[in-house]
Amino acid sequence: MTNPGSEASALLTRIPEPELMDDDDQARAYAEADFVEPHNHFVQLLQETFPELPEMGTALDLGCGPGDITLRFARAFPAWSVEGWDASEAMLNYGYQAVAAAKLQDRITLKKVYVPQSDTVSDTKSDTVSFPLIFSNSLLHHLADPMALWTEVKQQSGLGTAVFIMDLMRPAKRETAKDFVDLYAQGEPEVLRRDFFNSLLAAYRVDEVQDQLAQAGLEQLQVREVSDLHLIIWGHIAE
């Protein structure tokens, strides 16, 4: 006989991982990894989610890492500029090189910024410039406090800002995380496989993200699974 609560109580508990990826070996392995498929999928889903973005503007990429998605976005939206923020010097160094190699310095600016810049959303927010589009990939699960992301989204957005965030989803079982590493990171350097495994254990589930959004007063954003690995959070800022 099964205990009615046993399945839920057996779900894998979240294990946080270090926030910043500031070790050079780690940053190099990440910058050199083949993310063509997931990162193109990110840009494609963003385009499908927001088919009516303004013709031009400046987007904000939170936790941009070595800038691969930042660059893919800039190529897909040639009239837009992008600011990429990350607090890891090691990651940003790979990003500066990639932006220069792509000759996109006129449209992409990478900055060393720790998220959140402030723990509170400022009262004078209406005086500051807001971004018409904020996107982020795989930052949320790194944060010691997930509210860091939602505070920054609130701080940097204005009425109507489009928000598109993708992150990993924590599987129900540790064994599934191991299987995902074997399936999706076969042949990758050990440091990358280790980080991927730790990231899966540190990721949030859909219901946990919904709770975070409710706590942040961002219920206008929606959450859904888009693959066995990923969820997206999207919507327009309503106030």
Ligand SMILES: C[S@@+](CC[C@H](N)C(=O)[O-])C[C@H]1O[C@@H](n2cnc3c(N)ncnc32)[C@H](O)[C@@H]1O
């Ligand atoms: C898994 S990487 C994702 C990089 C990039 N978005 C991508 O998809 O390729 C996560 C990045 O978030 C950065 N990060 C983690 N916590 C941060 C924080 N509090 N402020 C700024 N950057 C942070 C890490 O340094 C790392 O570069």
